[in-house]
Amino acid sequence: MNLSERDDSDGEVEEDESEWKTCFGDSAAVRPATAAAASGPVIKSPESTHRVILHFDLDCFYAQVEMIRNPELRDVPLGVQQKYIIVTCNYVARERGVTKLMSVTGAKEKCPELVLVKGEDLTHYREMSYKVTDLLLSYCPLVERLGFDENFVDVTEMVEQRLAGMSETDSLSFKGNVFNHSSADANASHHPRLAIGSHIAAEMRDAIRSKIGLTGCAGIATNKLLAKLVSGTFKPNQQTVLLQENVGDIMGCLSGLRKVPGLGHQTAKRLQALGLVSVKDLQLCPLGDLARELGGTTAQRLRNLALGIDESAVTPTGAPQSLSDEDSFKKMCSVKEVMAKIRELLGSLVERMHKDGRQPQTFRLTIRRFSATNKWLSRESRQAPIPGAVGQKIISGNIEDGVSQLVPLAVKLFHKMVDCSAAFHLTLINVCFSNLQSRAPPASGKGAITSFFTQSASPRKSQTSSVQSQNNSAQNADSCLLDHQISECSRNVPPKGQMTCKSEQPEETSEASCSTGGINSDKTKPPPQVDPEVFRLLPEEIQKELLSPYYLNSLQSHMSKNDSSMKADKSRMNHQQPAGIPVIHEENVMEQGNLSLPQSSDCNFPGNVDPEVFSELPPDVQKELMSEWKQQNPVLKTPSSRKTGKGSLSKGKDRKAEGRSSQSNNLLKYFKPGSTKQHDGGLGL
């Protein structure tokens, strides 16, 4: 867990603007899949600056969780320890010089009174983490997790609804900080969407605090990159808006290439080999040079990142695609020890798997061998299918049996990697379940569709259950306007670089009292949990299926499930279009591309890609896209390999979502009674 500081050294303030011609965005945004809405209109716009993206980042997450579990830790310097490392610490400890990723001995030297809590077991953190995600999901379906303590939320649709319901934009204001502006300076009526976004962010942060008890930062901007960058500019427990006119500033403030999210140290090294060390270097580097070194699409993507351009979608994360447990140690060199460790790890993994409810199809064992050089690198793994019977055992709750049956499999894999007739020295073992399948619906016939809906019922029971009470009360957040000081971590920490940011003072959070639980918010619709709009669009047989007692039952027992990917699609249509040509029709964008869901016929050449746009792409990019598109089709196959003609429900979806729905892995396929509508009801329409 790494709630890293962003030390913004100062940098040249660079012009942003222009350069639009280069902005082909993230390649992901161009994929037929992501471009969503197969039948939607192609909007030619350099970047979707009308989007409103939120990034949430909890303050020293592990430490906060521990302080909730034991309130006596609130005011003492607290460090969370994994092995011999302080992975994070609270702000009291930070004041005394403790930093993240410091060795325990080093931290004790700095701060002898430091209280340590063991944090190797992630269970509690994971649970809290999902509570936050689920709470955000109760507002809006487009929530993407990034690690345990960060979430992106695409609130474009919510913003549009509120905007449409407003008579005058004069009364608008920004909540929280505005990057590089004083409050007097920033005119909210010039940036109505971001202004509304800042209010939504404030409401969500307040809900997270009042319902869950966690504080954190938020960034409000027009894409994920910028939202993430700006969310860290005022810490802790504050939020910041980034205006388009300041994109150049914030990118210029980054102290090095590594500060660009998505640019890791390997690519930073390769770029350094080209003589590029600063963000500005990357911005100015001729695309050809970059492309030669990294390939066309990567070159374009990196360059766009350096410019603050990022068309990548907020992709709903859903239930995890794999569950793993691991342990590291100084030395393990006997088979006996290895077996014991594998058993131990499998025990907790199987239990987690059981709670999840899905059935794993493949098992993987990973080891790390000791080696003086490159000690941390070098993980090796072997994986194998899990026999169906074993998988059944796991989910049926027979944990002991499940473990016992997996051990031989693990041992087999172990011997594929380690020759036990020779000496060995391991420093880590990891066990992992992946290819997680939801229970196959007993129904025959339209298997794919059925599972598309029913699978949602089971996953993530454990994590989600806690939110059930929150669903109802969440809509309340809108009307919650009572502010009150709580100040816990209320120091205002301005960015180190020079930014004349005006802040709301130590940001206060609105206090409880507004969280009177949701009374009765249940809407009863044709099928109670289904967005009526979406429902209307479905083919009749699917409508019938949704109304079947089987499905309704499964839904009703899982009211906490929200979000439909179809709903997600609808909103995606509005803002995720292939980019490419510098023509801006921002005002029109939102009207178009509604409700095209079921149309998407079977044309496999992406109907959503404008041939004109395509033809203007660099040849190598064209080639890459073509080959990607070719690979789309096989992905459609369900485990039973049928293409399910009417299964074209998922046609316009992005590849990730596609894979997920058909491979059945996760959650996120369920309906919740108009989540956004409920929230917007108050102020929106």
Add this chain to the structure above:
DNA sequence: AAGCAATAG
């Protein structure tokens, strides 16, 4: 489908 690299917190 398998294994690994890169990226992330």
Add this chain to the structure above:
DNA sequence: GGTTCTATTGCTT
């Protein structure tokens, strides 16, 4: 960049 314990995606075979 290096600690830990995860998790995801994309490349290569």
